[in-house]
Amino acid sequence: MITNKVMKKRTKPLILKKYELLLPRLHINFPRLPDMQHEYNKRKKGYKGELQVDYHLETLPPEFTILQDVCLQVQGRTFQMDNLVITQQAIYIVDVKNYNGTIIFDTTFDQFTRDDGKVEMGFSHPITQVELQQSNLQQWLLERNLPNIPIYYFIAISDPSTIIKVEGDKEIIAKVVAHGANIPKKIMDVNTQLASGATFQNRKMGHAISKESTEFDMDIMTMHGIKSADLLPGVECPDCGVLGIKRVHSGWKCYKCKKKFRDAHKPALAAYLLFVTPWITNSECMRFLKFNAKNVATRLLREYGLFYDEGRRRWIEK
Ligand SMILES: [Zn+2]
Numbered sequence: 001m002i003t004n005k006v007m008k009k010r011t012k013p014l015i016l017k018k019y020e021l022l023l024p025r026l027h028i029n030f031p032r033l034p035d036m037q038h039e040y041n042k043r044k045k046g047y048k049g050e051l052q053v054d055y056h057l058e059t060l061p062p063e064f065t066i067l068q069d070v071c072l073q074v075q076g077r078t079f080q081m082d083n084l085v086i087t088q089q090a091i092y093i094v095d096v097k098n099y100n101g102t103i104i105f106d107t108t109f110d111q112f113t114r115d116d117g118k119v120e121m122g123f124s125h126p127i128t129q130v131e132l133q134q135s136n137l138q139q140w141l142l143e144r145n146l147p148n149i150p151i152y153y154f155i156a157i158s159d160p161s162t163i164i165k166v167e168g169d170k171e172i173i174a175k176v177v178a179h180g181a182n183i184p185k186k187i188m189d190v191n192t193q194l195a196s197g198a199t200f201q202n203r204k205m206g207h208a209i210s211k212e213s214t215e216f217d218m219d220i221m222t223m224h225g226i227k228s229a230d231l232l233p234g235v236e237c238p239d240c241g242v243l244g245i246k247r248v249h250s251g252w253k254c255y256k257c258k259k260k261f262r263d264a265h266k267p268a269l270a271a272y273l274l275f276v277t278p279w280i281t282n283s284e285c286m287r288f289l290k291f292n293a294k295n296v297a298t299r300l301l302r303e304y305g306l307f308y309d310e311g312r313r314r315w316i317e318k
Pocket of ligand 1: 237238239240241242254255256257258
């Protein structure tokens, strides 16, 4: 009995974690802050939608292999897919989209319109996007001499309250677009039709893909025009969020909510190593965490898992 059909499980995206480390460190009047907040909220909603669709896809038969959040490279390009469902008959790409209100597919003019009336064409068209994923995946498999397995795609609308409208050929859109809850049935329908044809070793293929999948990353500092000098120093209160809480004996104490924490400095160190430099000195640690005791800096950095480079007199990650 196979129970572990989700071979690659979704975790909180690195980009979301980056925003969560970065946002509290920008001055409230930082000009790009509203843009960043908007981008963060959009991505957070997207992630929530992906988790909702995961729940539906996990109802598929246990002999199917599911890979969540796959990021591969082909010919120097990175491409990301929200879900791959691999069966003995085919690979199904399931792209998750989060839209509010109503979405309209116009098959005559090949246009896609969102609730706000904004017409999206070309690369913003969700079907164009997933078609590109399909051709990238095909190329990726070809380059690895992996079997020429048929690749199908679906677009899962994560919010059950989104209204999907079609102007023109309804059938052609309904073949690939559906609410998350209806995607498993669509996959099953296609897969049953293919059942008499060639079969593939879906687990083996799942392992091959998941072995080469990397974590999707983006330089959000450059994207939003942020310099490391824009980052405010200080330890953030894990409870009320104020920056610059005080170092006290064996921990941190918030001057606002008065709570005590042991490891509150960890996100500050993570932010420093991600956005300033991938190393830190004792004096930089004291400046950034706002305390003044070299022996404490040494202890915190060692406990954080950093290694001391004697020659350069700085702490580095493994
Ligand atoms: Zn607090």
